[in-house]
Amino acid sequence: MITADTTLGEVTEEGLLRSIFPFFTPQPGLLVGPGDDAAVVASSGAVIATTDTMVRGRDWLDEWSSAADVGVKLLTQNLADVAAMGGVGTSVLVTLVADPATPVAWARAFARSVGEGAADAGVAVAGGDLSSAPAGVLLVSITALGDLQGRPAVLRSGARPGDVVAVCGTLGRSAAGLLLLQRGEGAMGQAGAGRREWAGSRDGGMRKLCLAHHRAPVAPLAAGPAAAAAGATAMLDVSDGLLRDGSRIAAASGVRLDLSNAALAPDIETLATAVGEGAARECVLAGGEEHSLLATFPAARLPDSWRAIGTVSDGTGITLDGEPQQPRGWDHFRQEPDTDD
Amino acid sequence: MITADTTLGEVTEEGLLRSIFPFFTPQPGLLVGPGDDAAVVASSGAVIATTDTMVRGRDWLDEWSSAADVGVKLLTQNLADVAAMGGVGTSVLVTLVADPATPVAWARAFARSVGEGAADAGVAVAGGDLSSAPAGVLLVSITALGDLQGRPAVLRSGARPGDVVAVCGTLGRSAAGLLLLQRGEGAMGQAGAGRREWAGSRDGGMRKLCLAHHRAPVAPLAAGPAAAAAGATAMLDVSDGLLRDGSRIAAASGVRLDLSNAALAPDIETLATAVGEGAARECVLAGGEEHSLLATFPAARLPDSWRAIGTVSDGTGITLDGEPQQPRGWDHFRQEPDTDD
Numbered sequence: 001m002i003t004a005d006t007t008l009g010e011v012t013e014e015g016l017l018r019s020i021f022p023f024f025t026p027q028p029g030l031l032v033g034p035g036d037d038a039a040v041v042a043s044s045g046a047v048i049a050t051t052d053t054m055v056r057g058r059d060w061l062d063e064w065s066s067a068a069d070v071g072v073k074l075l076t077q078n079l080a081d082v083a084a085m086g087g088v089g090t091s092v093l094v095t096l097v098a099d100p101a102t103p104v105a106w107a108r109a110f111a112r113s114v115g116e117g118a119a120d121a122g123v124a125v126a127g128g129d130l131s132s133a134p135a136g137v138l139l140v141s142i143t144a145l146g147d148l149q150g151r152p153a154v155l156r157s158g159a160r161p162g163d164v165v166a167v168c169g170t171l172g173r174s175a176a177g178l179l180l181l182q183r184g185e186g187a188m189g190q191a192g193a194g195r196r197e198w199a200g201s202r203d204g205g206m207r208k209l210c211l212a213h214h215r216a217p218v219a220p221l222a223a224g225p226a227a228a229a230a231g232a233t234a235m236l237d238v239s240d241g242l243l244r245d246g247s248r249i250a251a252a253s254g255v256r257l258d259l260s261n262a263a264l265a266p267d268i269e270t271l272a273t274a275v276g277e278g279a280a281r282e283c284v285l286a287g288g289e290e291h292s293l294l295a296t297f298p299a300a301r302l303p304d305s306w307r308a309i310g311t312v313s314d315g316t317g318i319t320l321d322g323e324p325q326q327p328r329g330w331d332h333f334r335q336e337p338d339t340d341d
Numbered sequence: 342m343i344t345a346d347t348t349l350g351e352v353t354e355e356g357l358l359r360s361i362f363p364f365f366t367p368q369p370g371l372l373v374g375p376g377d378d379a380a381v382v383a384s385s386g387a388v389i390a391t392t393d394t395m396v397r398g399r400d401w402l403d404e405w406s407s408a409a410d411v412g413v414k415l416l417t418q419n420l421a422d423v424a425a426m427g428g429v430g431t432s433v434l435v436t437l438v439a440d441p442a443t444p445v446a447w448a449r450a451f452a453r454s455v456g457e458g459a460a461d462a463g464v465a466v467a468g469g470d471l472s473s474a475p476a477g478v479l480l481v482s483i484t485a486l487g488d489l490q491g492r493p494a495v496l497r498s499g500a501r502p503g504d505v506v507a508v509c510g511t512l513g514r515s516a517a518g519l520l521l522l523q524r525g526e527g528a529m530g531q532a533g534a535g536r537r538e539w540a541g542s543r544d545g546g547m548r549k550l551c552l553a554h555h556r557a558p559v560a561p562l563a564a565g566p567a568a569a570a571a572g573a574t575a576m577l578d579v580s581d582g583l584l585r586d587g588s589r590i591a592a593a594s595g596v597r598l599d600l601s602n603a604a605l606a607p608d609i610e611t612l613a614t615a616v617g618e619g620a621a622r623e624c625v626l627a628g629g630e631e632h633s634l635l636a637t638f639p640a641a642r643l644p645d646s647w648r649a650i651g652t653v654s655d656g657t658g659i660t661l662d663g664e665p666q667q668p669r670g671w672d673h674f675r676q677e678p679d680t681d682d
Contacts, residue, residue: 035497037426049432050379051468
């Protein structure tokens with residue numbers, strides 16, 4: 001019998017799987033689900049595929065994020081990559097590599113969260129893998145598959161001079177949420193009390209939104225295929241910061257992105273109520289893990305729910321009101337913020 | 342500059358990727374390769390998807406397996422799952438989660454091995470993920486995608502009374518190789534000398550084959566789609582042992598598998614020259630990580646390169662010359678051999 005204290009080392013793999021599979025809602029496109037050598041997923045002719053891993057201690061801290069938060073975040077960052085190609089997610093494979101001392105309850109809460117998030121997005125949990133890890137290690141990985149529905153993929157390389165640069169979704173909230181956690185606000189243990197306290201204050205609502213977006217981000221997934229249908233020329237999701245990710249579109253397309261301070265001012269102003277003006281500006285320009293969509297469109301074609309933040313010109317790099325910007329962001333193995341080399 | 346001592350923590354992610362991408366040979370079905378938010382792979386209408394992870398210390402030891410060995414083994418176990426559905430591998434996503442103190446040389450040798458193995462199989466390396474891990478941790482993961490070429494998938498559940506049970510590929514070699522390593526034969530440091538010594542002896546050839554199959558198994562990948570085309574009714578790859586995997590076909594199909602000692606005798610006899618008679622028998626019946634294919638066929642249809650080892654009957658479970666067998670195998674979190682519950 002599984003109790004609150006049961007660890008993964010105390011149950012069989014098959015027992016664990018039996019307790020997890022009910023969290024996964026079948027979807028029409030899943031032709032063969034978990035339990036065989038491999039899954040089989042329907043496809044309209046071109047499959048989008050991407051994979052992302054989260055490691056405890058590097059990508060989340062148990063003090064700040066619940067198992068359910070980790071499930072949402074991992075799913076979102078994978079499905080945002082599918083959306084950024086202009087595709088619709090169809091299925092995910094989920095991997096858990098865990099110290100056998102990990103509570104079964106953590107694994108079940110994570111699986112439930114992934115299952116519910118996937119079902120909300122119409123995505124099937126098609127399979128996965130379980131492995132034991134050295135003491136203290138816990139990591140989770142998802143591979144997401146998607147479908148282009150007959151359209152060509154929207155790459156990073158298609159931006160053309162004269163295009164509009166536009167964003168769908170928030171900017172800087174995840175980074176602001178992390179900053180609040182680093183300042184000691186909103187840790188798991190005190191979250192309930194903290195949240196109640198903020199609710200009465202002017203800036204409490206925004207702090208809550210930032211903390212929520214850092215822990216369990218929501219991405220505008222449907223806006224990806226809609227942008228593709230509307231003629232987006234280049235697209236990606238903001239995972240490493242607006243300046244760094246914008247520079248990637250510029251480099252891949254052989255163009256310059258000119259962003260406008262005035263267009264970003266509302267984002268900074270809103271965020272400033274939570275973290276202050278200076279931090280808000282840095283979060284909007286360089287904050288990662290946001291998973292909003294950044295795209296370029298022919299001028300006449302900006303779809304609903306996108307807002308223009310700049311234009312595409314001949315040249316290289318990225319500017320803000322004409323000032324060249326140095327992309328800032330994260331390098332995985334160096335374990336600290338780093339500039340592009 | 343990268344030297345033999347350079348670690349992952351001393352290079353940028355982009356620098357590492359630049360040095361690895363040349364190992365990956367483009368393939369016709371890869372429509373969008375590494376470098377965008379996600380890859381795009383051509384599909385004929387149904388995508389096979391599977392994922393497997395290997396963790397250092399659990400799935401391999403550096404004393405016994407090189408980075409190139411790990412690359413081959415990880416690729417083989419994923420592509421064997423695709424083949425076991427009756428499909429042809431199209432692409433893989435490759436994940437490396439590594440302590441920053443890991444030598445760059447290890448990562449490059451691993452990537453080169455995966456790239457070469459994939460190219461040999463006509464499979465594209467479509468993308469992947471890099472993450473840093475806690476001290477001492479090194480793990481690699483592959484998601485493989487495949488194509489059914491318009492055929493239905495061959496499941497575990499299609500075996501029918503009267504079918505022939507057949508194997509394509511070796512049995513027990515990987516387990517025998519592991520046994521030799523556990524006995525102190527064939528460790529990396531002494532491998533060269535050891536291999537020369539054996540070459541002159543009667544059983545040296547088989548020992549070498551077992552060590553090689555444990556470290557870097559080769560699976561009969563083309564036999565999977567060929568079996569599907571020939572009408573195989575059920576199929577899987579032998580990853581957890583003949584008895585355990587055979588029991589899975591029996592359970593999924595609602596039938597009994599009756600294996601024949603006489604049919605398995607040549608496998609046991611061959612292996613006995615390397616590890617002795619008793620161990621050879623156990624390796625053939627319960628040895629995992631072999632990645633040969635086990636399938637059932639209507640009696641008249643056994644394709645070339647498959648050998649009959651039994652028949653399918655009404656009933657449940659698995660027998661050997663009529664004696665019911667208890668499936669034995671591996672449970673991931675318990676870290677020790679376990680029986681099915």
